[in-house]
Amino acid sequence: MQKQALPLLAMACLCPLLAIAQAPSRAAAACRSDTARQISVTGTGLGRSFQNPCFSPNGRVLAFTNFATRYNTGKSVVRTVPAEGGAVLAALSPTSAQSVNLPGQCWSAATDEVAYSSDVVDRDEIYLAPAAGGASRRVTRRPGFLAWEPSISPVLSEGKRWIVFESHSQANPEAGGELWKIRSDGTEPAVRLTQSHNDRQPEWSPKGDKIVFQREVGPESWDVFTLDVATGAVFNVTRAGELFNTDASWSPSGNYIVYSSGDADVEIANVFVIPANGGNRIRVTRSCGLDGAPGWSPDGSTIAFESAPFDPDAQGSTTLWTIDAPAGVR
Structure with missing residues (x-):
């Protein structure tokens, strides 16, 4: 290679x-030994690493994070690009900060806004930006805490939208993460959803009744869980923490979850699909490198993800790819 x-x-x-x-x-x-296709991203002033693809509600556009230096390194900008590839359409976040969107569900169909976290102030907070570009709106104001990985809910039965996010202590950001939620207009105090674990990368289900996330279940062990928003009950979907199950997001039906994971013949991570109530998983991508941060298209036909033919944590950067979803799985 x-x-x-x-x-x-x-x-x-x-x-x-x-x-x-x-x-x-x-x-x-x-x-690769699969049918994945690279998404070309062109334009001036681009950073080196393309990450975290997130489909627009109509499936025609992707939001993504563009790191300047390399994978997860340097300043980063949330941008949009046509889902089939081409020239960047808009920069949604400041170029002077490190701003990151969540792969999967970061885009509100109700208001055509994209949620992201950014350290443009003295700490990471949550922002909403018009998908066409323009001034972002700050949602969280939490001195002493960091807010990462936001996902915005559909409009729920009470007529409200909520943003769920990953929260860390500003004094000790490497400590365990907690899941919190806040009204999308920021008018009510944030509410803690989980504690006493290391929980990360939460994402609302299409119906808004559940949240999928990853939880550290042991040293170098992660499983994908769901949280019932009404009852607070959690469910371990993957039950194989040694495979390092991360980066989970929903299918448009809410019946399946796509995520990245290892296996006996997967050296880093590839993309898999599993029923939301647990069961047998389906391998989607086949690469000798990393395939991660997957997100499902709204029509259920396509899964987008970031990829590199090596471990990008150790070297280099990722590009954006798509692959057909497994037959009969939506």
């Missing part, structure tokens, strides 16, 4: 953005 990338990397002095985009892509294609 690296040998295939070297000729293009050698062109960096002539065309750096082209080399950054193409070199990992050719290696990634050689690394």
